[in-house]
Amino acid sequence: MVDQKKLIVSPAPFWHDGSSIPVRQVHTIAAAIPAVLFGVFLYGLPALGVVCLSVSTAMLWELAANRMTGRAYSIGDGNAALIGLLLAMLMPATVPWWAVIIGTCVALFVGKHIYGGIGGNPFNPALIGYAIIMVSWKGLFDFNAALVNYDFGFNMIYPLAAVKQHGAAAAANYPLCSLLLGMQTGGIGATFGLGLILGGLYLIVRGFIRWEISISFLAGVFITALLFNIANPVKFADPFFHLLTGYTLIGAFFLATDDSSSPVNLIPMLLYGAGAGVMTMLIRNIGAYVDGVVFAVLLFNIANPLLDKIRPKALGKVIDHA
């Protein structure tokens, strides 16, 4: 049989829907671009510098981790770039360069690679990087201090800090539609509500994030804020204010939805999202920090494996009563 052709032999199925990890990461990055561009447009070169530094160092740390572990280079799959981008979006434009580098280093190594790389991380890597910096250098992420030299002609006090200090009355200084249009201080990519919502909807429609998590997170924030507001309208701001300030939107669409650190079953997704939303509001309204998204999401990252144990009964499964 000399004319035998070499055929490809592989197990069924013989089709694939074409999805892949790079596609998923690239679309997530694309969905974040409007919010990032807005931040760069607002804060100018310093913001651009932070974003570029964060993305590039994240990718370099990924490369370093690949070399150290002797694995195939995964720098091209976009995951490191996404982590760097998300971290940059959370930070103020004035954050010092060394903090960015430490942040991406922690995110990539402590957040991702010590667990074996993509898919193994129990926490959102970007949030790990952020949380470590926030705890280590408390002042860095105080937006009022960080952005004191900027004046864009809108209310330059960080909204969540304002309501924390002055009660719900301060919220009146922030009209909802200007919050939606990004007229607020905050992280580089975390303030442009409209951009984040559009990006989030895009990811939901295309199936790149699990909508159950985003929606239940927002519902958790909204309902808890509403209850606080009803209980004490003088002290606690209204729920719409909380939806559009701080990290709520970026949390709902980009942070809580990290694949590996969130559940995949319906009920666990709802519990996870809603739980993180509720926890966010508890921290904001009665906790020590002005914003609670970071710690709330990290906390529910821990709960994820446990939550995901709630699952439907498999087909034809016989429950043993013996």
Place this chain on the structure above:
Amino acid sequence: MLKKSFFGFTKPWIHYAPINKKPQSPISVQPSGTVTYFLERSFTSRANLLLKTGDSVTTGQKLMLCEGDDTYIISAVNGTIADISPHIGEYGKQQTAVTLSCSPEKTPDTAFADAAGEQTLETVKQFLGAIPGGASFADFENADKSIQTIIVCGMDSDLMVATRQHVVNTRLDAVTSGIAILKQISGVQDVRIAVCKDFVQGYGHIGAKIQFVDTVYPSALPKLAVGQVMGQTVPAGKTCLDMGVFLISVEAVAALADAFETATIPSEKLLTLINKDGSQQLVSAPIGTPVRDILAAFNISLQEKDRIIKGGPMTGFALYSEDHPVEPDTDAILVQDGATIPLYSDYPCINCGECVRVCPARIQVNMLVRFLEARQYQEGADLYDLHSCVDCGLCTVVCVSRIPISQYIQLAKHELAQSQAVEAENG
């Protein structure tokens, strides 16, 4: 090829090949030089063999390797035995390949004609075990699994395949008399025919209860179809036979009728040929015809790194040679262009959850695959429902990390079954 739809937040709804309102007529292909058959037994030694190279064979002759074997093949042609050799089948099954070189004349063998006067299980077992469609009639005599129900499968279980639906569409009379024969030889009165929901034509009285199976993949896979027909789920880890259900392809039922009607053993297998561009063609070819001849008949050129699949795109088996023949259960042959074949990657599961959304058996595939990658098969079965899997392949189709999940699952099932068999032997 299947693409992820733009709106990716719902699970994909993949429909079976739509029913052809105007049935295509199959194009006949004849073997050009040789035919090959697989005997379901291992090839041990050359001593005491009933067959040897150079023997001449007539059309319809029953061939066994050793005296007393219960597996046999039926030659579809006149010819001489050119080669007998061991062959490894699906899942490492030990088989013996018998190759005949064909000669043009057709001298009918009369052994079956002599026996065909009596429609008994014994006759059917002796002569019709390799009819087109395939059926293991010996199951009717299996003492510990008594059969209460026969389900005639009139739906094609894989995508793009239109073989059985063609038989239902065009050969209802033969199916009707086949059902009568089945009832008579088995003594089983509860016969049901499962057809695809799209079928609207009147069936008249065919001696079987008509049951509809959903048209969205994977509803017509055996286990899921039985669940719909019987109104109860096949328990995880059990076979349909364990439930007392005997499955038979509608093609085999029609062939049963043909056999007794004409007193010859049918050998023309109907199959759907799916070309590289996705176009389908019904083909009728004698069992044993090499795939090469079928491709040649339709001018399908094969390049290096293309893929030929016996069966459909979701559950078929890739063939490594164009010389592989049409077998009694080859309902389709799918040819894939090498350039369009998706490759698996080394990435671990990223926990995207697509597989969990899509799994018809509600399995936590994301967790299961972690155990299977670590070869913890028993844990996978105990904790994450390995045995509930119906082998639909959907999880693998949607996997973002492109993990060969189905391969892991089938390997795990196979390994567990083997270790169980070993335990049973020793214990």
